Amino acid sequence: MQSKxxxxxxSPWANQALFSLGLAPLLLWPLLxxxxxxxxxxxxRGALYGFITGxxxxxxxIAMYLALAxxxxxxxxxxxxxxxxxxxxxxxxxxxKETLNRVQMLGLAAAAVSIYLLSI
Amino acid sequence: xxxxFMLSAAALLFFGxxxxxxxxxxxxxxxxxxxxxxxxxxxxxxxxxxxxxxxDWRVTWPLIAxxxxxxxxxxxxxxxxFAALExxxxxxxxxxxxxxxxLVTVGAAYLFLGEKLTARQGLGIGFAxxxxxLLSQETQAT
Numbered sequence: 001m002q003s004k005x006x007x008x009x010x011s012p013w014a015n016q017a018l019f020s021l022g023l024a025p026l027l028l029w030p031l032l033x034x035x036x037x038x039x040x041x042x043x044x045r046g047a048l049y050g051f052i053t054g055x056x057x058x059x060x061x062i063a064m065y066l067a068l069a070x071x072x073x074x075x076x077x078x079x080x081x082x083x084x085x086x087x088x089x090x091x092x093x094x095x096x097k098e099t100l101n102r103v104q105m106l107g108l109a110a111a112a113v114s115i116y117l118l119s120i
Numbered sequence: 121x122x123x124x125f126m127l128s129a130a131a132l133l134f135f136g137x138x139x140x141x142x143x144x145x146x147x148x149x150x151x152x153x154x155x156x157x158x159x160x161x162x163x164x165x166x167x168x169x170x171x172x173x174x175x176d177w178r179v180t181w182p183l184i185a186x187x188x189x190x191x192x193x194x195x196x197x198x199x200x201x202f203a204a205l206e207x208x209x210x211x212x213x214x215x216x217x218x219x220x221x222x223l224v225t226v227g228a229a230y231l232f233l234g235e236k237l238t239a240r241q242g243l244g245i246g247f248a249x250x251x252x253x254l255l256s257q258e259t260q261a262t
Contacts, residue, residue: 038149
């Protein structure tokens, strides 16, 4: 809801830029942690995936702010964006070889119905 | 299909993929290092925004503080999710649990923003919330 309040007053692009300001103080925690350089595999690959996460997160933020700025209601946009686990669960099944139980499959079906109802 | 819905769907896709890239990252390195690189990418995007001419910097200090607060709270969520994934949490469980936040947003938007919904939209949101709750369920080992 904070996003909706802000995008009514500043551009989605400025919102993303200012959003990053809030991340800066949080960097103190990991940078001061003695576990920072602990790695279980390729530190370089871990860094790359972390960086990709940030890029996708940033672009996703901008898309969400633009959706709110282009007339989307917070009460609809946020639940739609909140369906991101739909993508995660499916990708985790194929990429990470994580298993899906029957309840989660029911969740996938509910997500599909939701997207249909909200898109028409 | 309306533009705002297409943009929401794009955000859904991007955020959905991050659930897996987060897990892939913590499979290789510490959650602390993953978070540092996550922040660096966010800074790169933010630095690029003025360069591509998409900026209007006429903002007030309260708005700057509110937007930064959003980043701080969201960043805490990202940091803790990296930690949960590093400690062995499955992406297919951790990410759905984190995405239960729309439960709060829908109620708050009705109460504080005065947003009204059609019956179909209400049903769609009901299915969305149910979906996230169902997706977050992990079968208990017996």
